[in-house]
Amino acid sequence: MINAAVVGTGNISNEHIGGLLAFPDRCKIVALVDIYPEKAQAVKEKYGLHHAQVFDSHEKMLKSGLDIHLVHVCTPPSAHAGIAVHCMDAGKNVLVEKPMAPSLKECDAMLEAEKRNGVTMGCIAQNRFRNSIYKLKKMADSHLAGKIRCAHVNSLWWRGHSYYDLWWRGTWEKEGGGPTLNHAVHHIDMINWIQGGLPVEVTSMLANVMHDNSEVEDLSFAALRYRDGSVALVTSSVVHHGEEQGITLQCENGKLAAPWSAAAETSQENGFPVEGHNKELMEQLNAACDAIPDLQYEGHTGEIDNVLHALENKSRPLITGEDGRKTVELITAIYKAGFQKRTVALPITSDDDYYTLEGIQKNAVHFYEKTGCVENFTASDITVGNYVDDK
Template sequence: MLQIAVVGIGNISPAHIEGLLAFPDRCQIVALCDIYPEKAERAKEKYHLDCRVFDDHEKMLKSGMTIDVVHVCTPPYVHGEIAIHAMDSGCHVVVEKPMATCLKECDAMLEAEKRNKVTMACIAQNRFRNQIYKLQKVLESELAGKICCAHVNSNWWRGHCYYDLWWRGLWEKEGGGPTLNHAVHHIDMLNWLEGRLPSGVMAMLANLMHDNAEVEDLSLAMLEYSDGSLAQITSSVIHHGEEQGIELQCANAKLSFPWSLKAEVSRSNGFPEDGGNRELMDKLQTLYEEIPDLTYEGHTGEIDDILSAIESGTRPLITGEDGRKTVELITAIYKAGFLKERVSLPISQEDEYYSFDGILNHAVRFHEKSASVENFMDAGITLGNYKR
């Protein structure tokens, strides 16, 4: 029975708590920690937990109680610090997205994992959605051919007051806008589907609807891979409808999430034949339908995978190395947007953008955040196309 602590009892913590509670024979929540302990007390009462409450993660780690796994659900700027402290205390760690605010922090976390011989997993729960999981399996079959062009839409909508929360909208606290904190899901998916990082990135950033935030509320990025194929990423919190998706234009067919497919076949003059390549589309659809559904989806699915990895001494599906790749691509998008020029990957340790201080020194501050609130009374969140 693994003993679990959850640090940071904000909007995303219910997904972790409820996911953990789905496996009562495998794990037990023994501690909740938040700098606002009353939030932890409310969660303890809501979920009928027999656990201790702390207002500081270091107090928790030094309390003498047995903790096997720490879930880090705090704002991004303290992910690295808390994760490293937990691993240095001998705990396995599950880090919410994004893994950290910069590559330097990611590498320090990976070194702590290696040094302490523990497991660190990074949350990218949308890999554990049936449609995305099956899309990856269909792509893996190679029936659709290689990816030639990918379109990634991380389209969300957040009201002006979203950035009133004290840590949001500040480069030094949130680490960025939707490119880092919303599109992180889709960027992880893109890296997973491509199986590689791009060789170059160009980007533009803007803040159009949130004058209470320093960070961008919209970014558009173009990616180029070593074989010349391209990808486009829209990262937004200004899109009405919150319609997210990934479209893969492959050599033989188009595959999309939400699931759809299309395959053309050429007439003698090069124009597409009416009805397309029905034989290939039928094969792809049959393959998709024959892939069994996941037992658990979302955070619960990823928590199941992480528990299994810790129990068996194997690696989780989404490792710290995966989290680092996502942060590297996001860093490249910010660098390209700040400089307004093409940026090459990988980003070296000598690059100014390798550290958070370097990012902060170059960050474009669109507006000044002049007022804030400590907490929102309404803790409800929306998930766009996704169901928890």
């Protein structure tokens, strides 16, 4: 039985708690932590976690002597590294919400703590455990449509003006960035996973077009070039009504997309497409996708199942700290390119100004200055992505 603790009981903690509760024979929640302990207490009562202890700091939890094997870090991004390192130094395995941390220096400190203590760290990128994304990866790896030549990655969300009223949101210091870091982190992990690595150069444009109570961007466009010459366009937004999210892969012989769709063309002598498409290849692509079995568990529950399996079998989770770091590295490159208004090269090394949070903050563009905030929102529903397969 794996004893789990959840540090940070805001909105996203519900996804973690729900995932843990899906496996009552394999794990149990023994601790809930929040700087506002009344929030943790409310979560305890909501889910009937009668045996869970409530703490107002992770330090008190660690000093309590409570037997804990896995700590879920669900706090604002600026606190991820400190909490994760403290927990790993105490011999605990950790599962860190996205983004892994706001800077590469913090990511490396987390990876060093994992290695130093012989523990396991996983990073949340739960959309790898969505059927649409999982099957897209399988289809891309099959090469039925040929090599990827161009990808369009749409991380399109909508958040009202009040979203950035929360005290830690909309600041470079506490949130670490806007939708490029905190929303497109999902999609950037997806394209890294599908492509099998990072691009070699990045160009970007950052803007804040709808949220004058936020220092950070609410919209960015990034163009990526890979070593094999393929390219990608990533849009990161919290201003898009409808929240249509997805990835389209234009391959040598056909198009693959999530939500699932496939298309293929053949050429006339003059280079224009033959009327009616390449129906034979499209039928092959659709049949191959249909033949891929659905995942047993999706989203956070799927990833938590994978992490529990890794701990039970002394193996590595699908999404490791190294994966989390790659995502942060690409996001950092997007910010660097946008701030400096030029194309930048990867990797970002430890002597780069943008390797540290202080360097990012020193160079960050403040679109607006945040002058007011609220300490907490009342409990309400949140959206965690729109990936409806309309096939």
